[in-house]
Amino acid sequence: MFTHLRLTNFKAWKDTGNIELKPVTMLLGTNSSGKSTLIQSLLLLKQTVQSPDRTVHLNLGGDEVNDLFNFGSFDDVLNQAAEGARQFAIGFDFQRDGSDRVGSGSFDCTYGRTSSGGVAIQTLDLRAGNRKFRAIRRDKGAYSITVNDEATPRFKGSHYAPERSIAFSADAIADLDQDGPAVEDLSLAIRRELDGIIYLGPLRRNPERDYLWNKTKPGEIGIDGHSAIDALLANALLKGEEQNHIVHGVSHWLARMKVADKLEVRQLGRSSRYELIVHRDGVTSNLRDVGIGVSQVLPVLVVAYFAPSGSTIVLEEPEIHLHPLAQSVLAELFVAISRQRKVQFIVETHSEHLFRRMQTLMAKQEVTADQAAMYFVERDGKAAKLLSLELDDYGRLKNWPEGFFGDALGETREQARLMFQRQQAAKQ
Helix, strand or coil, rough: EEEEEEEECCEEEEEEEECCCCCCEEEEECCCCCHHHHHHHHHHHHHHHHCCCCCCCCCCCCCCCCCCCCCCHHHHHEECCCCCCCCEEEEEEEEEECCCCCCCEEEEEEEEEEECCCCEEEEEEEEEEEEEEEEEEEEEEEEEEEEEECCCEEEHHHHHHCCCCCEHHHHHHHHCCHHCCCCCHHHHHHHHHHEEEEEECCCCCCCCCCCCCCCCCCCCCCCCCCHHHHHHHHHHHHCCCCCHHHHHHHHHHHHCCCCEEEEEECCCCCCCCCEEEEEEEEEEEEEHCCCCHHHHHHHHHHHHHHHHCCEEEEECCCCCCCHHHHHHHHHHHHHHHHHHHHHHEEEEEHHHHHHHHHHHHHHCCCCCCCCEEEEEEEEEECCCEEEEECCCCCCCCCCCCCCCCHHHHHHHHHHHHHHHHHHHHHHH
C-alpha cells in the first residue's frame, strides 16, 4: 500500500508536504479545491508505467482507450504560481507484504519541460532500506547515475535515461554491477504498486435491462464501472473456489444500506444474456427498474471484492445518488473490507454522513488512527491547502474546518431561538 504522497508545483498544489496515507484515507473539501489532483498524481504515474513506449518519461495522456486521464501539456500540470525552475515533482512511499523482495521503498521524481515542449525527468530517486539510486539529467539529454550519496557519478550518457518514470535503463542496470539487481527489484516493486491501483470515477454507467456475457472474467472494472456487471456474472457463473463471493458480498452491503435484500443473477432462457434481479421486501425487480442509487453503488461494492489483495482502490464520490443511511454504511464497508481483504481505500467524498459514521466507528474503537486518515482540502488563494483532521479517541473532531458541512448546532440553536421568540409573541 501507499504510505505517503508528496507533490510539489503539481497543478493546484504548491507543496503538499508528506501526506500520510492509511488503509482507509478520506479526502474531503470544497469543490475545485485540489482533492482530485491528489488522486490524479498517482493515476498519472500508473498510465505512465503502463505506456507501450518504455522510453516515455511521463505519459500525460491523449489515448482515449488506454489512458486514464488526458492531462494536457506540461504547462497544464505545472502550478501557475511556481517560482524559480519550472519543474514539478511527484513522490510516494510504499510498503508491500512479505512475499516481495522489496518490502518497502520510496519514489521521488522531478520533471521539467524540454525545448520541444515535452516532459523530461530532471532527477529520479529510488530508495529501499539504506540504498538510494539516483539519475540526474545533464546537458543534451545525458544522465548521470549515482548510488547513495556518492560525490562522483558512476557513469553518464544519453543511454542512461530512465524509462517510464520508475525504471533505470538496461545499460544502467548492467553497469551498476552488483547494485543492478537491487534497483531492478525496486523498480518492479514500484510498478506493482502502481499497477495495483484500481480507479473508479464519479460518473458510472447507467444500468441495462440485460447483459451479454462472453464467459470470461474481466481484467479490470473500468473508470466508469462498465465491467462491474461482467465481474458479477463471471463470479456467479464460472466454477471455482470463490464462486458467488462477490454476489454474496454485494448483497450483504446492499442489505446493510437498506436499498435491497439481495442481488440475483438470472439467465434469460437458454441464451447468453443475463439480467440482474434486485430483491426487496418480497418484490423482485430488474436492476433497470429500481432507484438509480443501486446501480451507481454497485461498481463500488463489486470493486471492493474484485480487487486482488494488496490493491489500492481509489474512489471518487462513491456516495453519489445514495440516501444518507446508505452513505454512512460506506464507511463501514471501507473499514471492514480493508481489514478483511488487505486492500487500501483512498476516497474523495463530499458526504457528511460518510464522515460522521467514520467518527462513530472511531468512538466504538472499530477503527483506530493507525487504520484511517482524514484530510480536508481547501483553497488558499490560487493554491490548495491541506488540513489533517484530528480526532480524539471518542471520534470528536479537534479542528473542524469552518463552513464545510454547515453548522448543525448553530441551526438547532437558531430554530430554538425562533420557537421561543414566536411563543413569547403569542403570549402578548
